[in-house]
Amino acid sequence: MDISARLARRIRELRDARGLSLDGLAERSGVSRSNISLIERGQSSPTAVVLDKLSAGLGVTVASLFEDGAAPVAEPSPLARPAEQPVWTDPASGxxxxxxxxxxxxxxxxxxxxFPAGQRVAYETAAREVETHQQVWMLEGTMEVTVGDAHWRLEAGDCLSMRLDRPIVYRNPTRKPARYLVALATLPFMPTRRNG
Incomplete structure (x- = not known):
């Protein structure tokens, strides 16, 4: 299955599983109803920013949007070979x-x-139904990462840890592509208790 078809099916499955109409997901995500409809029909290729908004509206990580949501006949394999790993290109930044x-x-x-040279992607990352922690480990090149009001310049070998609960901007300020590994861990959302 091609990546656009996989994304379309997965977003529709997640929306249906949460009992959300197109209008409901549009309200929760800030993505227009018509854009969601086009994406779910495979007629529009969403940008990274739109995928981030949809994942927040659905209460999942962006990585979850690329999973094969179909009910497996058998227990899923604990091994993912390169040919089985979904690859997606952001149409806006490349x-x-x-x-x-x-x-x-x-x-x-x-x-x-x-991440291509000279490109930038800004996520408005909203609160999700799960608490998500992320680490970015630079393998090659340089990236500037802004999380809320904090700013870091990452070089090869650096590792940055963050929670996905505030706006994040990724920028490659150089003339060379960058490559990095993202590790995401999700925990059930635990509302903050008030003392008293």
Whole structure:
């Protein structure tokens, strides 16, 4: 199945599983009803920013949007060979993401990103139904990452840890592509208790 068809099916499955109409998901995500409809029919290729908004509206990680949501006949394999790893290219920035994790259900997801020179992607990352922690480990090149008001310049070998609960901007300020590994871990959302 091609990546656009997989995304279309998965977004529709997640929306249906949550009992959300197109209008309901549009309201929760900030993505227009017509755009969601086009994406679900495979007639529009969403950008990374739109996928981030949809994942927040659905209460999942972006990586979850690339999973094969169909009910498996047998237990999913704990091994994901390169040919089985979904690869997607952001039509706006040209960044390429490869979901490395196997289909077996795990709270940990690994994603490899190849980020073109001079490009920038800004996520408005909203609160999700799950608490998501992310680490970015630079393999090659340089990236500037802004999380909320904090800013870092990452070089090969650097590893940055963050929670996905505030706006994040990724920028490659150089003339060379960058490559990094993203590790995501999800925990059930635990509302903050007030003392008293």
């Amino acid at each position: 960044y390429v993401r490869r979901n490395l994790s196997p289909a077996s259900h795990s709270p940990l997801q690994l994603v490899e990103v190849r």
